[in-house]
Amino acid sequence: MSPTTAVHVRDLHKRYGPKRAVDGLELSVEHGEIFSVLGPNGAGKTTTVEILEGYRHRDRGEVSVLGTDPQRGDRRWRSRLGIVLQSADDQAELTVAELVRHFATFYPEPRDPEELVAAVGLTEKAGTRVRQLSGGQRRRLDVALGIVGRPELLFLDEPTTGFDPEARRSFWDLLRSLRDEGTTILLTTHYLDEAEQLADRCAVVRDGRVVALDTPAALGGRAARQVMVRWVEDGAARSTTTAEPTALVTALTARLGPGEIPGLEVLRPTLEDVYLSLIGKASDHHLEEVPA
């Protein structure tokens, strides 16, 4: 474990009765990166994150978060973390500004509450009671409460569920500015575009273990480099998957040219295609080997 590692997990196991929620999971998150954990419901994402946050105890394995075992985390350790949980509908009768100011009193060096409310775009709602906020505003308040203590490491569990596209975009900007400030972010999400937009690295979790770990662009390794080429030849639609699309198109030009190849499409699998194949739910024929 290098000194730049913010989160280190080795051979993590956790079971609930007969169900192995986490089954030998390994990952490490470097300081200063946005690390995304992707996976279907029930894959063990939330269990893992809650073990890292100190909410749950592991059955076995090694876990270090900012150099501390979460099961032995003290106030000092907690003051270096920010936690945004999946869903909460608490504190309905307090206002945005009251809550942010209140949570600031827990930390040694809190952010300026007013600046923070502005940063999450809630200045106009500062005097509004929480129960009157929309889902997206509520979520931004959750994040404000999570980062009010200037955390070194921020946990976000499915932060943009229920956001409209514009709210998501400004939320992503907020996360990027946090990273630029040096905050390490561990993000679990259902949304692949979110991981693609934000994450420096992604781990895909399935059945309690990491099945792939890479940058979003490189995720899935070889599969992502398999490109589908479609064209029309002799009036029939043809398609093939290749790792060398340029060579294929050159060959097609020679065969069908000169001029345009009818119906030519060169399709790279999206992160979604790669993801679905990794979690065992291939959506279409993209990643199946089509004989040339």
Place this chain on the structure above:
Amino acid sequence: MSTTTPPPEHTAGPTDRSTAELTTRPTDRRASAGTGALPSLARVSWARTVLELRQFFRERDAVVFIFAYPLIMLAIFATVFGQGGATVGPEPGIPFAQYFLPGMVATGVMLSSFQNLALSIAVERDEGGLKRLRGTPMPPAAYFLGKMGSVLLTSAIQMVLLIGLGSLAFGIDLPSTADRWLTFAWVFVLGTAAGAVCGVAFSSVPRSGRSASAVVTPIVLVLQFISGVFFVFNDLPTWMQRVAEVFPLKWLAQGMRSVFLPEEAEAFEVSGSWQHEATAAVLVAYLVVGLVLGVRTFRWQRRDDG
């Protein structure tokens, strides 16, 4: 102190940050992190107390059914049953409103402490508020001290209003000796503390926040009927008096009668005595048992969550 390693590669994204700019400190923030002094327990506890008070007085249900309830009941009962100079007990008797006031004072103490905390904590747990707090560096003790502080303050304000209402609207003579008010003080503080810790412990009983009031309210109501709050304790069947003796409300009400009723009324008690020692013993017992149970059973998360 580690330096930041540049993350592998930042994917390009929208660069408009007009709404999402956070000020960055000129110094390396990580260099100072973890060295600033954590806020003291007293400071956080006071912040919690203030927040709890705000929350309580903004919750309409709480204000009506916990804070105002004894005031409303005193007004109704004293008006209805006090008509035509009705009295309680052997001649010359105690004016009904005066007999009824200590019961309402005792009820107020129980509602403000036990019912308030049993309900509010069950709801906070269910809604995820407790879990959120647990994830911060707030010292857990500050949460409980904040609850205690707010309970003591709301309950004290309630007492002032209740006793004021009795005195001003219903002409109840208030005790004039210091020892009576001293009795009031210890019964009030002990009763509030016992009710509060029992409320914390009981908050784990309801299965959800929504069912909490359905579980807590009937218990509180039944206790009021059997403990000499709504009815004259002497008029209750003996077996009911025996049952009531197991619970603290009966003792709270009796202790408050010793404050607000004339000296002659002591002979009218079932035991013929105010039984201060027994009252103190029962309340302390509830305080200790509630504390032990509360500490052992308290959960920051829902039962179905971890």
